[in-house]
Amino acid sequence: MNGQFAFLGETFVAALTTIVRPRQFRFGDCALAFQRASFEGLPVSTGIGLLLGIILAFQCAAALKMFAVEVYVSDMLAIAILRELGPLVTAIILAGRSGSAFAAEIGTMKVNEELDALTTMGLTPVRFLVLPRVVAAILAMPILTVFSEIASLAGGAAVLSMMNVPLTVTWDHYVSITTLFMILFGLSKSMLFGLIVGLIGCSAGMRTRSTADGVGVSATAAVVGGIVWIAITDGLLAWMCYVWGL
Amino acid sequence: MAETGDMTEPVIKLEHVDAGYPGATILKDVSFEIVRGEIFILLGGSGCGKSTVMKHMIGLNPVLAGKLTLCGLEWTPKTSAQLYRKIGVMYQSGALFGSMTCLENILLPLEEFTPLKKNERIEKAMALLKDVELSDAAEKMPSEISGGMRKRVAIARAMALDPEVVFLDEPSAGLDPITSSALDDLILKLRADKSMTFVVVTHELPSIFKIADRAAMFDKARQGMIALGAPQVLKDTADDAFVKKFFNRGE
Numbered sequence: 359m360n361g362q363f364a365f366l367g368e369t370f371v372a373a374l375t376t377i378v379r380p381r382q383f384r385f386g387d388c389a390l391a392f393q394r395a396s397f398e399g400l401p402v403s404t405g406i407g408l409l410l411g412i413i414l415a416f417q418c419a420a421a422l423k424m425f426a427v428e429v430y431v432s433d434m435l436a437i438a439i440l441r442e443l444g445p446l447v448t449a450i451i452l453a454g455r456s457g458s459a460f461a462a463e464i465g466t467m468k469v470n471e472e473l474d475a476l477t478t479m480g481l482t483p484v485r486f487l488v489l490p491r492v493v494a495a496i497l498a499m500p501i502l503t504v505f506s507e508i509a510s511l512a513g514g515a516a517v518l519s520m521m522n523v524p525l526t527v528t529w530d531h532y533v534s535i536t537t538l539f540m541i542l543f544g545l546s547k548s549m550l551f552g553l554i555v556g557l558i559g560c561s562a563g564m565r566t567r568s569t570a571d572g573v574g575v576s577a578t579a580a581v582v583g584g585i586v587w588i589a590i591t592d593g594l595l596a597w598m599c600y601v602w603g604l
Numbered sequence: 605m606a607e608t609g610d611m612t613e614p615v616i617k618l619e620h621v622d623a624g625y626p627g628a629t630i631l632k633d634v635s636f637e638i639v640r641g642e643i644f645i646l647l648g649g650s651g652c653g654k655s656t657v658m659k660h661m662i663g664l665n666p667v668l669a670g671k672l673t674l675c676g677l678e679w680t681p682k683t684s685a686q687l688y689r690k691i692g693v694m695y696q697s698g699a700l701f702g703s704m705t706c707l708e709n710i711l712l713p714l715e716e717f718t719p720l721k722k723n724e725r726i727e728k729a730m731a732l733l734k735d736v737e738l739s740d741a742a743e744k745m746p747s748e749i750s751g752g753m754r755k756r757v758a759i760a761r762a763m764a765l766d767p768e769v770v771f772l773d774e775p776s777a778g779l780d781p782i783t784s785s786a787l788d789d790l791i792l793k794l795r796a797d798k799s800m801t802f803v804v805v806t807h808e809l810p811s812i813f814k815i816a817d818r819a820a821m822f823d824k825a826r827q828g829m830i831a832l833g834a835p836q837v838l839k840d841t842a843d844d845a846f847v848k849k850f851f852n853r854g855e
Contacts, residue, residue, distance in 0.1 A: 467701075475699040478662050479713050480688035 365484070365561050369492065372485040384490045391494035395456040396501045403451045407506030410447055411513030414438060419521055428521050432531035435514040440536060440544045444507035445499070446592055449551035451506075452499060453584030457559035460491050461580035464563025465573040473564070483564065492556035499552030500545045507544070543604070547595060551588050558583045613640045615769055615801050616661055621670035623656050629668055630656050634829045636820050640768075643795060643802045643815050645835070647850075648822035654805050655696075655773060657822070661803065662693055662771055675768060689717065692762030696773045698754035700746040706733065706757045707742040713764045732760040735797070736790060752783040756790065763794070769801045770794075776808040788814045809851070821847060 376383045418431040464487055467473055473483045515528045562580040566572045598604075614637040624630035630653035638644045646654040659665045660672055663679040675690050677683045700709045710729040714720060720728065733739050736756040741749050746757070755775055762770050772791070776784040788811050795802055806812060812819060812835050819838065821831040823846055831838050831847045839851035 470697050470702075471695040471699040472701055474664055475693065475695055475701075477664060478688060478691060478693045479716070480685055481712075481716060 361565065362561060365564060366557070368482070368484045369488055369557065369560075372482060372489050376485065376489060382485065383493075384486060387487075388490035388494050391456075391460075391491045392498055394459065395452065395494050396498035399452065399455050399498070399502055400505055402455065403448050403502040403506045404509045406447060406451060407444065407509035408513040410443060410506075411435065411439065411510030411515075412517050414443070414510070415514040415517035419517065428518065429523050429527060429531065431518055432514065432523070432528045433535045435511060436532045436535045437540070439507050439510045439514075440540045442544075442592070442596070444510060445503050445544050445548040445551055446588065448499065448503045448506045448548060449555060449588045450585055452495065452502065452552065453555045453559070453581050453588065456495060456498070457555045457562075457580040457584040458577040460495075460556065460559030461562040461566070461576040462573050464488075464491075464560055465566030465576040468564065468566045469568050469572060488556075488560040488564070491560055492553060495556030495559075496549050496552040499548040499555075503545060503548040539604070543599075547592070550591065554587050554591060555584045558587060614638065615640050615642075615675060616803070617671075617673045618657075619671040621657075621660065621672055622668040623653050623660055624668055625656075625665065626668070630824075630827065631822055631829070632827050633670070634820075634822075635670075636829065636832055638769075638801060638803060638818075640801055641795070641799055642817045643791065643804065645812050645816040645819035646803065646805045646822070647807050647812060647819050649807070649824060649850075652822040652824040654807075654822055658771055658773060658803065658805050662691055663687055689765060690768045691771060692765065692767035692769075693771045694755060694758040694762045694773065694775065696777055698746065698751070698758040700754055700758055700761070702746055705743050705745055706738065706749070709746070709757060710761045710764050713761065717765055729760075729764070732763060733757070735763075735794065736760045750783075752779050752787065755779070755787060759790070759794070763798070763800070766798070767800065769803060772802060772804045772806075774805055776806055776811050781810070784808065784811060785814070791815050809853070821850065 414435055415431055418434045419428050422428050422431055464473075467487070473487075476483050476486055511532060515525055518528050519525050559580040562576040562583065566576040616638040618637075619635050621634045622629050622632050623634060634657065646657055648654050656665070660667045661674065663684055666679065671678065674687050677687055679687060700706070701712070704712070707726070707729055710732055711725055714725040714728060718725065730739065730742065733742055736759055738753060738756055738760070741753060741757065746754055749757070759770070759772070775787050775791070779787065791802060791804070792815055794800065804811075804815070816835050818833055819831075819835050820829050821838070822828070823830045830844055831842055835851070838847055842848055842851070
């Protein structure tokens with residue numbers, strides 16, 4: 359636990375130092391990590407988002423059909439997707455794809471003594487390896503989330519149109535129920551989740567042991583730790599929103 | 605034995621050092637000095653603590669007790685940045701960054717720590733690659749070259765900032781005798797050309813006799829340094845049974 363606090367502290371200091379001296383930031387490494395986390399992850403997160411919208415629409419419609427108000431499925435979908443499920447599901451996908459990749463990359467470098475090599479060159483592994491990946495994860499999450507949410511809402515609209523709810527009606531409901539706060543809250547949450555995935559993935563990589571299963575254990579820890587902390591954070595945010603009436 | 609360097613000024617000094625990790629002392633009360641220009645070997649059987657001593661010397665782990673100075677300074681958070689500029693390290697695996705070409709690996713410390721312009725940095729990196737006879741490998745990835753070549757690139761990277769001391773962790777490990785001998789020649793050539801101090805961790809006898817000025821030998825069972833001196837002298841005059849056995853193996 360002390361090691362994790364030290365890691366967080368070191369990352370925080372490195373981030374502050376980089377803000378003061380931006381030239382120290384490894385923009386190239388960040389761009390590469392961003393490309394892998396965002397563009398290469400788009401098909402998966404968008405596909406899952408589409409399926410999520412379809413499944414949710416069917417489940418909600420089954421319940422609302424009893425009251426003949428299937429048209430309100432679109433309202434439920436918009437609120438659930440934009441506030442909650444879009445960022446949450448995308449973050450879980452990011453933890454599985456990029457969190458594990460961060461842990462495996464850094465873990466392999468540790469096993470190969472590359473982290474020691476950086477240290478003895480006078481370069482801090484946190485500035486060199488962690489910061490670019492964490493920033494990439496923070497920046498990638500909103501992009502992945504937006505595409506996933508659009509796909510979810512499109513999937514929901516497709517299901518509703520099969521139930522004879524016109525697309526224009528669904529669109530009107532989406533627009534009327536959606537607020538700017540809802541969108542910004544969802545995107546802010548997605549960036550927070552990106553931070554969590556990046557930090558936990560890199561932290562797991564930095565703690566990799568030089569054993570046969572060391573990298574595998576770190577990748578697993580990154581995914582499991584990422585999902586658990588995303589769920590905890592999301593629960594806390596939901597509770598805070600309820601208490602503050604947001 | 606190799607020609608001895610300018611043996612006057614101590615570059616590294618260990619005084620009553622306990623080596624190991626918190627809760628696991630491997631060596632106790634180790635004291636010796638390494639002087640400027642020397643090729644000094646840390647040797648002993650597997651697990652005897654020679655790599656651990658090197659990790660203390662390069663500031664990766666603090667000593668458990670005693671005092672270790674490098675260029676007159678102890679490793680502390682305040683001095684580490686200054687001391688890292690005085691050393692270059694070649695790790696056992698080479699530890700080249702797999703996502704960079706050989707040239708980029710050498711350029712990295714130059715980009716981070718020198719005011720050189722881009723073309724000057726490339727010129728210097730290419731000169732270092734030429735020193736290790738690998739000019740052709742500049743644009744190759746580490747995965748595309750052999751183990752021996754990776755080690756030579758790693759030596760070039762270790763020397764990029766003209767360090768005072770170069771540490772080599774088992775340079776011969778995993779190499780065939782001919783490649784290993786060529787690497788020894790390279791170390792001798794670099795010492796002659798650049799007057800650097802080399803600290804080498806190895807237990808390869810041919811390398812030890814070929815390049816070493818002096819050696820310190822450690823023993824796991826006795827948890828300490830059991831011999832210090834020129835390898836040939838140790839071989840010829842040592843009374844200790846373990847030292848005799850080590851130097852006379854295969855005869």
